[in-house]
Amino acid sequence: xxxxxxxxFGTVGSGVLEVCRRNAASIARRAGExxxxxxxxxxxxxxxxxxxxxxxxDLDVILADPEIRVVVETIGGTRFAYPYVRRxxxxxxxxxxxxxxxxxxxxxxxxxxxxAHGAAFLFEASVGGGTPIITPxxxxxxxxxxxxIEGIVNxxxxxxxxxxxxxxxxxPEALRIAQQLGYAETKDPGDDVDGRDACRxxxxxxSLACxxxxxxxxxxxxxIRRITVADIRAAEGLECVVKLIAWYRELPEGGVAAGVExxxxxxxxxxxGVDDVFNAVLxxxxxxxxxxxxxxxxxxxxxxxxxxxxxxxxxxxGARIHDSLFWQPADKPEGLLQDPDRxxxxxxxxxxxxxxxxxxxxxSRLVLDGEQGPxxxxxxxxxxxxxxxxxxxxxxGGEPALVLKRLAD
Amino acid sequence: xxxxxxxxFGTVGSGVLEVCRRNAASIARRAGExxxxxxxxxxxxxxxxxxxxxxxxDLDVILADPEIRVVVETIGGTRFAYPYVRRxxxxxxxxxxxxxxxxxxxxxxxxxxxxAHGAAFLFEASVGGGTPIITPxxxxxxxxxxxxIEGIVNxxxxxxxxxxxxxxxxxPEALRIAQQLGYAETKDPGDDVDGRDACRxxxxxxSLACxxxxxxxxxxxxxIRRITVADIRAAEGLECVVKLIAWYRELPEGGVAAGVExxxxxxxxxxxGVDDVFNAVLxxxxxxxxxxxxxxxxxxxxxxxxxxxxxxxxxxxGARIHDSLFWQPADKPEGLLQDPDRxxxxxxxxxxxxxxxxxxxxxSRLVLDGEQGPxxxxxxxxxxxxxxxxxxxxxxGGEPALVLKRLAD
Numbered sequence: 001x002x003x004x005x006x007x008x009f010g011t012v013g014s015g016v017l018e019v020c021r022r023n024a025a026s027i028a029r030r031a032g033e034x035x036x037x038x039x040x041x042x043x044x045x046x047x048x049x050x051x052x053x054x055x056x057x058d059l060d061v062i063l064a065d066p067e068i069r070v071v072v073e074t075i076g077g078t079r080f081a082y083p084y085v086r087r088x089x090x091x092x093x094x095x096x097x098x099x100x101x102x103x104x105x106x107x108x109x110x111x112x113x114x115x116a117h118g119a120a121f122l123f124e125a126s127v128g129g130g131t132p133i134i135t136p137x138x139x140x141x142x143x144x145x146x147x148x149i150e151g152i153v154n155x156x157x158x159x160x161x162x163x164x165x166x167x168x169x170x171x172p173e174a175l176r177i178a179q180q181l182g183y184a185e186t187k188d189p190g191d192d193v194d195g196r197d198a199c200r201x202x203x204x205x206x207s208l209a210c211x212x213x214x215x216x217x218x219x220x221x222x223x224i225r226r227i228t229v230a231d232i233r234a235a236e237g238l239e240c241v242v243k244l245i246a247w248y249r250e251l252p253e254g255g256v257a258a259g260v261e262x263x264x265x266x267x268x269x270x271x272x273g274v275d276d277v278f279n280a281v282l283x284x285x286x287x288x289x290x291x292x293x294x295x296x297x298x299x300x301x302x303x304x305x306x307x308x309x310x311x312x313x314x315x316x317x318g319a320r321i322h323d324s325l326f327w328q329p330a331d332k333p334e335g336l337l338q339d340p341d342r343x344x345x346x347x348x349x350x351x352x353x354x355x356x357x358x359x360x361x362x363x364s365r366l367v368l369d370g371e372q373g374p375x376x377x378x379x380x381x382x383x384x385x386x387x388x389x390x391x392x393x394x395x396x397g398g399e400p401a402l403v404l405k406r407l408a409d
Numbered sequence: 410x411x412x413x414x415x416x417x418f419g420t421v422g423s424g425v426l427e428v429c430r431r432n433a434a435s436i437a438r439r440a441g442e443x444x445x446x447x448x449x450x451x452x453x454x455x456x457x458x459x460x461x462x463x464x465x466x467d468l469d470v471i472l473a474d475p476e477i478r479v480v481v482e483t484i485g486g487t488r489f490a491y492p493y494v495r496r497x498x499x500x501x502x503x504x505x506x507x508x509x510x511x512x513x514x515x516x517x518x519x520x521x522x523x524x525a526h527g528a529a530f531l532f533e534a535s536v537g538g539g540t541p542i543i544t545p546x547x548x549x550x551x552x553x554x555x556x557x558i559e560g561i562v563n564x565x566x567x568x569x570x571x572x573x574x575x576x577x578x579x580x581p582e583a584l585r586i587a588q589q590l591g592y593a594e595t596k597d598p599g600d601d602v603d604g605r606d607a608c609r610x611x612x613x614x615x616s617l618a619c620x621x622x623x624x625x626x627x628x629x630x631x632x633i634r635r636i637t638v639a640d641i642r643a644a645e646g647l648e649c650v651v652k653l654i655a656w657y658r659e660l661p662e663g664g665v666a667a668g669v670e671x672x673x674x675x676x677x678x679x680x681x682g683v684d685d686v687f688n689a690v691l692x693x694x695x696x697x698x699x700x701x702x703x704x705x706x707x708x709x710x711x712x713x714x715x716x717x718x719x720x721x722x723x724x725x726x727g728a729r730i731h732d733s734l735f736w737q738p739a740d741k742p743e744g745l746l747q748d749p750d751r752x753x754x755x756x757x758x759x760x761x762x763x764x765x766x767x768x769x770x771x772x773s774r775l776v777l778d779g780e781q782g783p784x785x786x787x788x789x790x791x792x793x794x795x796x797x798x799x800x801x802x803x804x805x806g807g808e809p810a811l812v813l814k815r816l817a818d
Contacts, residue, residue: 019552019696020552022695022696023552023553023554023695023696026551026552026554027551027552029733030547030551030733124549130694130696130697130698130700131697131700132541132545132548132549132550132700135544135545135548135549136541136544136545136549136702138439139541139544139548139718139722140533140541140544140545140715140718141541141714141718142435142436142439142717142718142721142722143428143429143432143435143436143713143714143715143717143718143721144432144714145432145435270682270703273679273682285539285711285714286431286432287428287431287432287539287710287711287713287714288539288540288704288705288710288711288714288715289539289704289705289708289711290704290705291539291540291541291702291703291704291705292701292702292703292704293545293700293701293702293703294679294700294701294702294703295697295698295699295700295701296697296698296699296700299698301696301697302694302696302697302698304552304696305550305552305553305694305696305697306549306552306697308551308552309548309549309550309551309552312551312552312733313548313551324438324439324721
């Protein structure tokens with residue numbers, strides 16, 4: 001009988017308990033022994049719960065119990081989660097987490113700490129919810145060099161963009177529905193709609209691909225607040241859809257670039273058909289070519305089932321088998337990781353005429369001329385060139401309202 | 410330094426050598442030590458090869474060398490591969506293979522043999538080529554019960570159906586091109602076009618899902634020889650594409666059903682957009698919902714890179730970590746595993762009129778009335794009912810030319 005503890009009894013934490021009980025028999029078969037939740041740490045009062053006897057308020061109770069071999073961290077954030085996870089790893093316990101903020105920020109340090117104490121630090125559920133991404137990446141693609149990652153990794157914004165497209169709904173209305181359904185936070189939906197959640201996820205995948213830490217602070221990140229239905233219709237005219245894409249790329253001249261930004265995705269791209277709350281991540285391996293992992297990116301039981309799969313893994317001598325799940329700490333670069341490449345861009349500006357816009361934009365063509373300003377397609381420009389163009393628009397009294405890169409085929 | 414041997418220096422075997430050399434540094438980092446190919450077993454003459462010194466013709470040379478810890482089997486077929494793999498496992502060596510015929514036929518026995526001798530028997534490359542499917546299935550989905558699998562698992566037929574659809578090319582022409590490109594065998598393309606290759610793959614995935622052996626002989630299997638461009642156009646009118654689908658399903662009343670058959674796949678289904686030589690497998694987990702794994706299904710380096718990932722895994726104490734990669738032997742059922750469910754069907758018949766066809770078919774509607782006979786859509790019928798309908802058509806002097814199930818959404 002393997003005993004585990006859960007830190008934080010929110011959505012995912014309670015899901016872990018539920019998955020462990022509902023699929024107890026098959027989990028026991030795969031882990032080689034039954035798996036039982038012995039403690040749940042939560043500061044709230046659960047004395048009326050049928051599981052009241054499991055709840056503790058002090059991490060020391062868990063750390064003092066030699067029966068506990070694996071700890072699940074589902075508190076979220078870093079304030080409590082990070083010091084708690086450090087203490088668990090230092091005590092030799094393996095930790096399985098769905099906490100992308102903690103992994104993106106302290107991953108290198110926690111992986112090294114786990115290694116130093118013969119424990120495993122596993123976080124499959126931190127990207128893609130229940131969809132397997134991290135394990136296939138570091139294990140099945142172990143004989144590959146991964147040069148490119150492109151993904152739809154935030155289900156909330158993908159749901160909103162799908163609503164906007166299918167139902168001609170503007171951003172505020174789509175956000176309201178996402179909040180009603182519990183997909184977006186009511187108080188501050190910024191983690192989703194401003195791209196911070198997607199940024200943490202690409203920081204994790206990028207770190208794993210290049211072997212050293214990429215920090216969320218260094219990844220240029222833009223969300224979907226400025227997208228309008230008119231932009232989505234203009235994209236359709238270009239045989240594209242608008243998606244929030246998190247990307248990572250190795251640069252031919254050395255180094256890497258990464259970003260989170262809404263993009264024009266050509267209809268022929270496999271990511272174009274990924275709708276609603278679904279996530280999909282494309283990876284390019286040098287031996288393998290492109291692979292895509294697709295599934296629901298969130299949800300209580302899907303995410304919890306990925307955490308429990310990590311628990312099974314950790315129970316089976318996790319520390320030894322995961323040498324490939326690792327990245328080195330790295331100095332934080334100053335400023336942002338910039339994309340040096342040339343792209344085709346969609347640029348919408350307010351307060352100037354279509355003629356002036358296309359005149360300024362050089363090799364371009366008008367694709368929208370509506371209430372929210374004209375928009376044109378600009379070919380073969382770098383990020384820096386687009387920034388200079390936006391500056392010119394401002395000097396002429398206009399306002400660059402939306403700039404979208406087109407994803408290469 | 411870890412030493413390995415390769416049995417069979419064909420496409421995949423030579424790819425394994427190439428991957429080991431080209432990505433030597435990252436493979437060493439992940440395996441924890443450099444990996445070197447010490448022997449290659451092949452009966453052909455490679456004395457002019459730059460690697461001539463590695464070649465041996467006698468398995469005993471390999472088995473007598475205590476340095477060899479992992480053996481790669483890429484001979485294919487079962488005549489030599491099966492006894493060789495048995496001997497390797499009996500000697501305590503782990504075996505990594507891409508040989509789907511051997512795994513589908515002898516998997517339960519070889520897995521038990523590996524377990525008995527403290528070795529690993531790994532076969533990620535046997536399904537989906539380089540695309541990770543088996544590892545995420547048994548490892549990341551370990552906390553899930555898998556009730557349904559639907560996949561496009563044969564790249565050759567998917568390439569042909571894509572050609573037929575896009576270029577109005579009939580089957581014989583599409584086959585000729587697939588043969589010219591080396592996708593289909595020139596002598597006997599039946600493994601691909603008659604569905605036997607797909608059948609072996611769904612036998613492997615289904616065995617892993619239900620935990621006991623499903624034998625290819627018991628899986629009803631039909632290929633794509635009877636599909637015409639007219640059928641593909643009629644499918645388009647129904648907002649569907651024609652795909653060769655390998656499927657597995659748990660039955661609510663107990664037991665399982667499986668099959669390989671061309672199907673109508675609705676355009677809204679994620680599998681509908683999987684074209685050319687790509688493969689995709691959808692799995693439904695009870696906790697997770699649907700996930701899809703997508704990538705190139707074959708090719709020298711992709712497949713070899715999956716074999717090498719298994720080698721890395723096997724070198725890291727493979728026998729301990731793969732308790733979840735297992736199925737029990739099972740008696741072969743008599744006859745075929747039949748699909749008991751009701752479906753919507755596409756039925757084309759030659760030699761009878763459209764009026765007679767729809768008259769016989771009951772709840773149906775005419776969707777094609779061309780040179781190759783009329784076709785109608787029949788709703789809510791079982792496989793047995795469709796067989797009875799085909800019998801009636803024959804009694805009236807007609808010939809049922811094509812029967813396609815529609816994949817449920």
